[in-house]
Amino acid sequence: MNAPGTVKERNFINADYGIKSWLLTLDHKRIAILYLLSTTFFFVVGGAAAVLFRLELLTPASDLLQADTYNKMFTIHGVAMVFFFLIPTIPAVLGNFLIPLMIGARDLAMPRLNLASWYVFNLGGLLALMGIAGGGVDTGWTFYTPYSTTYANSQVILTALGAFVSGFASIMTGLNFIVTIHTMRAPGLKWFRLPLFVWAHYATSLIIVLGTPVVSITIVLVALERLFHIGIFDPALGGDPVLFQHLFWFYSHPAVYIMILPAMGVVSELITCFARKRIFGYKFIVASSMGIAILGFLVWGHHMFVSSQSIYAGLVFSVLTMLVAVPSAIKMLNWTATLYRGSISYQTPMLYAFGFLGLFTIGGMTGIFLGNLGLDLHLHDTYFVVAHFHYVMVGGMVMAYLGGLHFWWPKITGRLYPEGWAKLSAIIIFVGFNFTFLPQFVLGYMGMPRRYASYPDEFQMLNIFSTAGASILGFGYLFPMIYLTWSLFRGKKAGPNPFDAKGLEWTVPSPPPTFNFTETPVVTEEAYDYPI
Amino acid sequence: MSHGLISTELYYKIFATLMALTTLTVIAAFIDMGALNDIIAMGIACTKALLVILFFMHVRYNSPVTWIFVSAGFVMLLIMLMLGMNDYVSRSWDAPPSPWTAPPSAAPASH
Structure with a gap:
């Protein structure tokens, strides 16, 4: 309540009241909050499934969960995490909130499309949840044929339809970002003055718009074959099951970059701010974002080295896979060079950025192992692969997301979080994550295959380590949910720029007013004009 | 009503062309032209897609x-x-692997 005689400052949160004002809002910032709630819900759903199957893996026998239930649990985990958390979260939450603010615009170019995307996303999520509630699906998040089209007795259609529909939400968001970045930049904000966060989202949006239709059509083809027996993937009907993998991975490998490129954008912002230093090699980082977006489309066949793909095609994809490591390495080296002789402060967002650097490097380097045609024969479909992609997706994307969420939380909510708790959580997450997934590299190297509820006795000790680590990780994720919620009501009020950061978003009040800027800003300096 | 630069008349012409090409697709499906079957079907489909993109999606005027x-x-x-x-294309470059056969049972070691 305001003190008598004072006027409460109007911002996007208190501009209007009531559920309807949120459900019908066209404000990009409110839509970002709606996405935050939706994606967090799916994170919890996917996490709950992970809790169950990690508990099952404590013992070699299939005792807590039967094999078919276990299969459904890892499928729920994969579908919820990939399609409804990892892919949409940074663009739809942080991107939605920040891109107009960073480029000096009042909103995204198409606010109605933005709101529609949230409804479409939730419709997709609802369909997937109906599939889970209606008996679940056991194909894995990859829906591989011929199992998904011919043999699976579970809710393949509903769940796949959920993924299909949520793809449209991604396309709407990506299209909106592209149009906004092209047409609504503030005067003076030339392309090479854009924050790297915006560049990363631009590259991501290109992948989304160009790649998502392919997986959408592929899912439709699965449905057509399953429902009407039209021969596309089933050899008995004249189809080819490997064709599914080609079409699926044509999108789903670049989808990894949909997850990680925005994360890289976040990390660029964090490192330059907390090193108080201009980013090293701005144009190289921009070029590497675009390079990743393009090269990411050329490497999908490395998922198919042992799927009866021709060995010659495998050779081509293996070589191309090595190429995509180059732009990623450019980014890592530029971030490291930015840190060099910087004035580094170890606040919570920076701890997450450091976590990202370490974990993503391990994820990326082990990707080189798997992209190697010969080595992949041994490691394919083992826990080595599981560990590798969790280091990339969770160690990379989730660490960056949490870093970004903490960095911009004062801007979003106008409140500061408790720094001590936040630092502790960042450390717990880092420790828990490594405890969970490092043993899985060893398990995979020893030959333990993924997606089995039971395993030989000699793998038990490492599985116990992994489950224990997952428990630590789970608590690590729980803490931010608690203290960030607490900070909404009890956190200290944040000023416009609590981290003394550069960028247009820090020039407006926290939380920002509905239309962001009272006057259109004019940009006269480069991005990251820090003192060092 | 026409949309900006494109007249209603042109819309109808494009629509008529698309219908004609659809008819042609059906007719072509009943005539065996050997190796040309796929080429002609894909050619007609691409032409139709091009017309839709250029005129119905207004790309030509963008x-x-x-x-x-x-x-x-x-x-x-x-x-x-x-x-x-x-x-x-390259799947057939190598001969398919020969079917699996059980290895000969190990002979008892002679001493």
Whole structure:
């Protein structure tokens, strides 16, 4: 309540009241909050499934969960995490909130499309949840044929339809970002003055718009074959099951970059701010974002080295896979060079950025192992692969997301979080994550295959380590949910720029007013004009 | 009512052309032209897609940026086809592996 005689400052949160004002809002910032709630819900759903199957893996026998239930649990985990958390979260939450603010615009170019995307996303999520509630699906998040089209007795259609529909939400968001970045930049904000966060989202949006239709059509083809027996993937009907993998991975490998490129954008912002230093090699980082977006489309066949793909095609994809490591390495080296002789402060967002650097490097380097045609024969479909992609997706994307969420939380909510708790959580997450997934590299190297509820006795000790680590990780994720919620009501009020950061978003009040800027800003300096 | 630069008359003409090409597709499906079957079917389909993109989607009258994005879509399609066919074409280069047979049972060691 305001003190008598004072006027409460109007911002996007208190501009209007009531559920309807949120459900019908066209404000990009409110839509970002709606996405935050939706994606967090799916994170919890996917996490709950992970809790169950990690508990099952404590013992070699299939005792807590039967094999078919276990299969459904890892499928729920994969579908919820990939399609409804990892892919949409940074663009739809942080991107939605920040891109107009960073480029000096009042909103995204198409606010109605933005709101529609949230409804479409939730419709997709609802369909997937109906599939889970209606008996679940056991194909894995990859829906591989011929199992998904011919043999699976579970809710393949509903769940796949959920993924299909949520793809449209991604396309709407990506299209909106592209149009906004092209047409609504503030005067003076030339392309090479854009924050790297915006560049990363631009590259991501290109992948989304160009790649998502392919997986959408592929899912439709699965449905057509399953429902009407039209021969596309089933050899008995004249189809080819490997064709599914080609079409699926044509999108789903670049989808990894949909997850990680925005994360890289976040990390660029964090490192330059907390090193108080201009980013090293701005144009190289921009070029590497675009390079990743393009090269990411050329490497999908490395998922198919042992799927009866021709060995010659495998050779081509293996070589191309090595190429995509180059732009990623450019980014890592530029971030490291930015840190060099910087004035580094170890606040919570920076701890997450450091976590990202370490974990993503391990994820990326082990990707080189798997992209190697010969080595992949041994490691394919083992826990080595599981560990590798969790280091990339969770160690990379989730660490960056949490870093970004903490960095911009004062801007979003106008409140500061408790720094001590936040630092502790960042450390717990880092420790828990490594405890969970490092043993899985060893398990995979020893030959333990993924997606089995039971395993030989000699793998038990490492599985116990992994489950224990997952428990630590789970608590690590729980803490931010608690203290960030607490900070909404009890956190200290944040000023416009609590981290003394550069960028247009820090020039407006926290939380920002509905239309962001009272006057259109004019940009006269480069991005990251820090003192060092 | 026409939309900006495109007259209603032109819309009808494009629509009539699309219908004619659809009829042609059906007719072509009943005539066996050997190796030309696929080429003709794909040729008609591509022509129809081009007409839709250029006129119904107004790309012909749009800015160069729009052209770049539309072209990017086609480049992606080409990448998908080329790298995908890279697999299908080269699958037959190696002889298929011979069927699995049980190894001969180990002979008792002689001392």
